[in-house]
Amino acid sequence: MNNCTVREIFKGVDFSDADFNIAQSKFERISVKKGDILLIAGQSVPYQYYVEDGCMRTYHITDTGKDVTIQFAIKDWWISDYTAFFTGGKSVLNIECIQDAIVYRLAKQSMEELYVEVPGIESFFRIKMERFFGSFQRRILSDLALSAKDKYKTFLKAYPNIEKHIKNYHLASYLGITTESLSRIRHELAHE
Amino acid sequence: MNNCTVREIFKGVDFSDADFNIAQSKFERISVKKGDILLIAGQSVPYQYYVEDGCMRTYHITDTGKDVTIQFAIKDWWISDYTAFFTGGKSVLNIECIQDAIVYRLAKQSMEELYVEVPGIESFFRIKMERFFGSFQRRILSDLALSAKDKYKTFLKAYPNIEKHIKNYHLASYLGITTESLSRIRHELAHE
DNA sequence: CTGTTTTCTTATCCTACGTCAATTTTTTTG
DNA sequence: CAAAAAAATTGACGTAGGATAAGAAAACAG
Known part of the structure; x- marks a missing residue:
């Protein structure tokens, strides 16, 4: 797999050749x-x-030094501290690579140029953000309403491809539990 | 206090008289x-x-029948099941009045018309949603990282005007704890 | 392939918060 | 204002998940 192009990034957007070149740049x-x-x-x-x-x-x-994971991103996902990215404020999050990766970065300024120069891109991003918003809402519901075991099961169901990319302690940090608890939960699930 | 107008709703947007009438309608x-x-x-x-x-x-x-509060809205706030409102999907949330209220409702269709007809409104809404997004992110951090007592203190600091409008059991439902626990926390804070 | 480091598991004990139940306080209603 | 209903508090007890510690298993480096 070599250099992917923006065609892949903007799947579903109907580009002219000119649009393509603008976006790519x-x-x-x-x-x-x-x-x-x-x-x-x-x-x-x-x-x-x-x-x-x-x-x-x-x-x-x-x-208090606790590590709390907000988001994972694998192939075909986007990631940032969106709260700060949007508002122009300072980040509260760190972004870390946890498995060797190829990423394409897009500056805020460039994104705004794209809105203007390439029709369809703005609504592409809007839809992406609406989905993000939904995932945040589901996350809050899951955090408030579920036991650790059910949060784990919900995660596996919602994101079946992520577990293989991440360490147990990353997942524990996402679920808001300790690695020891996650280990116990896995044990229980394997034996029931 | 009588009928407020959209001037109040869209504080900061610089309306012409024509814009005003469109928005109001x-x-x-x-x-x-x-x-x-x-x-x-x-x-x-x-x-x-x-x-x-x-x-x-x-x-x-x-x-399992547990009641989980996602958002409160008092004077000058907006409220909806935004995930569903945006995507056109079905709601997972209920919207309830917990203190006699006057609200202005805006249909999605009308909002989209406003985007086109009144300059400045689209970015007004975009900024509103960015703030929402930020509050969701802070909520997730607080849910995952803090004890019940610290979540309560954080809530009071972030939203100092809300507590007086809501019942204890609503706040407990927002914090993800029982009313009994909240009661104990209040007791402890009063005596320290 | 072997030693070292990182990650995961398991066991024991502990604590924050939940559950259940009774009582008091506040709010609502006729 | 009195009676009833709703909300908040308090106490006794239970439990999910945290803390600590030690060992096992993977991952990694030389």
Whole structure:
């Protein structure tokens, strides 16, 4: 698999050749290694990232040092600290590569140019954000309403392809439990 | 306080008289009583609501019958099941009036007309949604990282005007704890 | 392939918060 | 204002999941 193009990124958008070239020119392809940090909390957030391959996550470190994962992104997902990306404020999240990855980064400025220059792109992004919004809402419901075991099962069902890319402690951090608890839950589920 | 106008709703947007009239025509003013339900889970979601006065909440009832509050809205806030409102899907939330209220409802269709007819309105709504997005993100962080007591303190600090409008059991439902626990927390905080 | 580091598991004990039940306080209503 | 209903508090007890510690299993490096 070599350089993907924006055709893949904007699946569903009907590009002319000119549109294609404009869109392509706004992205920068970056190869990132496991452990690389693309954003540190407290900074401003100039980019969002499209993941062509590999796995990234956003996480927050609390005052007490607890690591809380907000999002994972595998192939064909987007990732950033969107709250800060949109508002122009400082990030509270870090972005980390947790499996060697190829990402395409898009600056906020370039995104806004795309809105204007390429018809259909703005609504593409709008729909993407609406889905994000939905996933946040479901996450809140799941956090408030479910036991650790049910949150785990819900995660597996909602994102069946992610587990194989991530460490147990990343998943625990996403579910808001300890690795030990997650380990017990896996044990129980295997024996029931 | 009588009929407010869209000037109040769209504070910060610089209207011409014509814009004003267009905008005003899209809203319907509704008086709602404590206990009234404006939306039931499973329905489609044609409206979002601007609260002029009183208090509303959105909540979800889980499979096991647990009541989970997603949002409160007091004076000058907007409320809906936005996930469903945007995507056109069915709601998972209910919208309930918890203190006699005056609300202005805006249909999705009318909102889209406004985007086109009144310059500045689309970005007004975009900014509103970005803030919503941020509040969802902060909520997830708070749910995953904090103890019940700290979530309560964080809520009071973030939304100092809401507590006086709502019952304890509504707040407990928002924090994801029982009314008994909230009661104990209040007791502890009063004595420390 | 072997030693080292990282990750995962298992066991014991502990604590924050839930459950259940009774009582008091507040709000609503006729 | 009195009676009834709704909401909040308090106490006794139970439990899911956290903390700590130690060992097993994978992953990685030389």
